[in-house]
Amino acid sequence: MKEALFKIGARLTMLLVLTLIAGLLSATFVRFSPGYGVDERELDPRLSRASVEAVRSSRRIESGLLAYYGNYLLRALHGDFGKSQWLDRPVGSLICERLPVTSRSVLGGLLTAWLAALVVSFAAMFFRGFLFDFSTTAGSGLLIALPTGVVAMLAVYMRAPAFLASSVVIFPRLFRYLRNLLEHAYTQPHILAARTRGISNARIVFRHVAPLVSPALFALFGVSLSMAFGAAIPIEALSDSPGVGQLAWQAALNRDLPLIVNLTLLVTLFTVTVNSAAGVAPEIAQ
Amino acid sequence: MKTRALGRAISTAILVVVFCFGLLAGGITNYSYATQFRELPNAAPSSAHILGTDGLGRDLFARLAYGTRVSLLLAPAAAFLSTLIGGILGSFAGLVGGWCERAILAAGDLSMALPLLFVLLALRALLPLDISPALSVVATFALLGLLGWHSSLRVVWAASRNLRNSDFLQLARATGCTRWKIIRYHILPNLRPVLMAQFWISIPAFVLTEATLSMLGLGVMEPLPSWGNLLRGLEDFSAVGSNQWSLSPLILLVLVVICFQLALPAQEEFA
Numbered sequence: 259m260k261e262a263l264f265k266i267g268a269r270l271t272m273l274l275v276l277t278l279i280a281g282l283l284s285a286t287f288v289r290f291s292p293g294y295g296v297d298e299r300e301l302d303p304r305l306s307r308a309s310v311e312a313v314r315s316s317r318r319i320e321s322g323l324l325a326y327y328g329n330y331l332l333r334a335l336h337g338d339f340g341k342s343q344w345l346d347r348p349v350g351s352l353i354c355e356r357l358p359v360t361s362r363s364v365l366g367g368l369l370t371a372w373l374a375a376l377v378v379s380f381a382a383m384f385f386r387g388f389l390f391d392f393s394t395t396a397g398s399g400l401l402i403a404l405p406t407g408v409v410a411m412l413a414v415y416m417r418a419p420a421f422l423a424s425s426v427v428i429f430p431r432l433f434r435y436l437r438n439l440l441e442h443a444y445t446q447p448h449i450l451a452a453r454t455r456g457i458s459n460a461r462i463v464f465r466h467v468a469p470l471v472s473p474a475l476f477a478l479f480g481v482s483l484s485m486a487f488g489a490a491i492p493i494e495a496l497s498d499s500p501g502v503g504q505l506a507w508q509a510a511l512n513r514d515l516p517l518i519v520n521l522t523l524l525v526t527l528f529t530v531t532v533n534s535a536a537g538v539a540p541e542i543a544q
Numbered sequence: 545m546k547t548r549a550l551g552r553a554i555s556t557a558i559l560v561v562v563f564c565f566g567l568l569a570g571g572i573t574n575y576s577y578a579t580q581f582r583e584l585p586n587a588a589p590s591s592a593h594i595l596g597t598d599g600l601g602r603d604l605f606a607r608l609a610y611g612t613r614v615s616l617l618l619a620p621a622a623a624f625l626s627t628l629i630g631g632i633l634g635s636f637a638g639l640v641g642g643w644c645e646r647a648i649l650a651a652g653d654l655s656m657a658l659p660l661l662f663v664l665l666a667l668r669a670l671l672p673l674d675i676s677p678a679l680s681v682v683a684t685f686a687l688l689g690l691l692g693w694h695s696s697l698r699v700v701w702a703a704s705r706n707l708r709n710s711d712f713l714q715l716a717r718a719t720g721c722t723r724w725k726i727i728r729y730h731i732l733p734n735l736r737p738v739l740m741a742q743f744w745i746s747i748p749a750f751v752l753t754e755a756t757l758s759m760l761g762l763g764v765m766e767p768l769p770s771w772g773n774l775l776r777g778l779e780d781f782s783a784v785g786s787n788q789w790s791l792s793p794l795i796l797l798v799l800v801v802i803c804f805q806l807a808l809p810a811q812e813e814f815a
Contacts, residue, residue, distance in 0.1 A: 272650060403801035405752050407759035408794060411778055480657065488661040492756050496779070506662055510669040510762055522666040525659050533657040 262538070269534040276530060280523050282327055339524075344514035352505060352517070353524065360494065360501035364486040367424025371482070374425065375432035383440050384459060394437075398430035406489050410496040420499045427489040428482055435478060443470045480533035487525055555803035562800055566612035575603040577610040578767040586783050595789040598777055602767075608793055611769035615751055616800070618685040623746035625689030630696025631739050635731065637697075638704025649701065655694035661756070663691060668762045677768035684763045688750045695749075696742040703738045707731060741808070748804040755797060771797045 305313075333340070339349040382394055401409075406427050413423035443449060449466050490503030498504070502521065509517040565572065581587075581601040589596045595604035637648040667687055675683065707713055707730075716726050751771065757763035758772025766773065774793035777783065784790050 272654075276654060399802055399805050400798070402805070403748075403752075403798045405755035405759065405772070405775065405797070407756045407772075408775060408778070415781060484657055484659045487659040491661045491665065492760055495760055506665055507760055507762075510665040510760075513669055515666075515669060518666045518669050522659075522662045525662050526657075529659055530654060530657045533653075 266538050269538055273527075273531060273534055277527060278331075280526060286327075339520040340516045342509070342514055342517040344509065344512040344517065349517055349520045353502060353521065356500055356502045356505050359499060360487075360490050360503055363420040363424055363493070363499065363501060364483070364490055366419070366421030367428060367489070368482060368486050370421065370425035371428035371432055371486075372479075374429050375436050378433055379436040379440050380463070382437055383444055394433070398433050401426060401430040402434075405492075407492040407496060410493040413493070414497045420493050420497055420501075423493045423497070424486055424489050427493075428485050431485065432478065432482060436475075439471050439474055440467065443467050446470065476536040476539045477533075480529070480536035483532050484529045487529060551806050555806040558799065558803045559807060562612060562796065562803075563616055565609060566614075566616045569606075569609035569613045573603065573606040573609050575606040577607045577769050578602065579606070586786065588787055589789050595792055596787045598790070599780065599783065604774075604790065604792070607769040607774060608796065611771050611774050611793065612796065614681060614764060614768065614770040615754060615772070615797075618681060619688075619747050619750040619754065620743075622685040622689035622692065622750045623743050625686070626692035626746055626750075627696050627739055627743045629690070629693035630742065631700050631735065633693065634697045634700025635704040635735060638701045638706075639708050639731070641705075641708065645701075648697070652694045652697040652701075655691070658691075660691060660753070664688075664753075664757060665760075665762060667691075668757070675765065677765040680763070680765035681768060681770070684754060684757060685750070688753055692746060692750065692753075695746065696739070699738055699742060700735060703735055704731070707734055744804070744808050748801040751797065751801060 330340075337350050339353075341347065342349055342352060345352065378394055382390060404426075409423050409426050412418075413420065413426075444453075444467070449462060449470075452462050452466055487503075490501060491507055492503075493499070494501040494503035495507040502525070506518055506521050508514075509521065579602065581593075581597055581603070583601070584593070584597050585599055585601045587593055587597040587601070593603050593605065595608065598604055598607065633648050633652070637645040664687055668683070671680075671683055713726065713730055716730050721730075754763050754770060755772035755775055758770050759775050761776075763772050764770040771793050775797070777790050778794065
């Protein structure tokens with residue numbers, strides 16, 4: 259119990275340190291981005307020199323990096339992540355608008371990929387044979403060899419939903435790892451003994467295999483979430499799906515640093531939090 | 545076992561042919577990758593243009609050959625960089641131990657949890673808009689190399705940790721071997737298979753990531769071709785319908801990645 263609490267505490271501390279470092283990095287990128295501190299109003303010929311100076315001095319308040327970082331963190335704590343240079347809208351509201359689309363495609367993709375990978379991996383354990391092994395290995399090998407962008411384009415041609423494209427990207431990686439994990443588990447002496455005693459497959463899976471592989475599965479879930487978020491960019495960009503991935507792509511193309519950096523920071527914090535939770539979940543479960 | 549060896553031999557032969565195709569691009573094709581035949585946009589394959597031309601009238605075969613050179617020469621460079629960083633950090637963590645080991649492993653875990661494409665986009669967006677095509681190639685693959693080190697870290701760390709308390713290393717220390725000699729003659733030869741495996745495994749991963757980045761317009765800049773750049777041509781489905789040979793970059797990329805998978809199972813299992 260004490261050890262589990264220590265691990266949870268260590269993970270939380272690491273998360274806090276990471277948040278501060280990532281915040282500093284994000285603030286540094288935004289602060290030193292081209293065009294930072296320049297207001298379009300400075301170019302307005304109708305403004306007097308005094309007005310232009312007033313606009314400049316209002317921007318000068320945040321000119322030092324540390325002062326900027328302090329203000330950035332304070333604003334971020336209140337949910338204010340600055341303004342998009344390209345869309346001239348608050349980053350927070352842009353993310354809130356688009357997050358549901360990405361959440362649906364990421365969760366749908368993860369669910370489909372995990373279900374398919376679990377079913378095919380267990381089938382590979384129960385129906386061993388050259389044909390099954392060859393077809394699943396060849397199929398997953400072919401899917402791994404396809405760039406995510408091509409999968410997204412195929413999904414557009416076939417008018418398939420974005421989550422399906424996401425699951426096609428995640429499935430082969432999950433399947434290969436799961437199959438290796440199960441193959442390893444099924445060679446363990448206590449599982450071999452259970453099989454020779456004629457214990458049913460379902461009982462072996464739930465009573466013996468599941469406890470053995472669950473820590474690795476939790477960790478794999480965290481990694482698959484990062485994969486799904488990564489896949490969301492090309493899938494949403496190429497299938498014109500208005501999610502966070504498409505927003506990140508458009509922000510990168512338009513060199514909108516406040517938007518892309520804050521977006522990356524938030525997605526990173528989310529995936530790292532889920533990964534940390536996945537890391538301590540087995541200890542909590544025990 | 546024989547089938548596997550045969551598959552490995554065929555895959556290696558295909559990889560060698562494709563590498564030679566990229567390396568000898570200048571000798572194989574008469575056209576430059578940027579030469580435009582403005583009267584022949586989206587032309588069908590002919591004796592003058594074996595794979596036809598793209599929407600801007602550029603010879604697809606020439607672009608495929610030069611694109612192969614870019615993708616297949618720079619992906620190994622990025623793989624070398626990432627393996628080098630992962631190797632240095634992993635062996636340092638494994639051999640030194642203590643808080644240093646914990647910090648490096650935590651950084652590796654963190655890096656693994658990052659959504660790579662988001663970070664790549666953010667860093668790529670930091671580069672100026674008017675970056676030259678040659679610089680865009682270097683920047684793209686350098687970023688891939690700098691961000692892809694975490695995959696090598698754990699494997700090298702595990703191998704180094706096993707070495708840390710090995711008898712031969714303790715004997716070397718006891719006989720007064722200098723630190724450099726220990727690294728040069730005892731540690732590096734033992735880590736070499738692991739590092740080589742990581743290097744070869746990273747190449748197809750970087751080829752695929754570059755393809756996705758370039759398809760999004762954030763990788764190698766036009767007019768310089770790469771497999772990812774060439775795949776952007778697939779966005780125009782009508783052009784693909786009229787000239788199926790425009791699928792050749794995709795077929796070549798898939799073939800190369802599959803060949804890498806088939807050619808390297810032994811090293812992968814070892815790693």
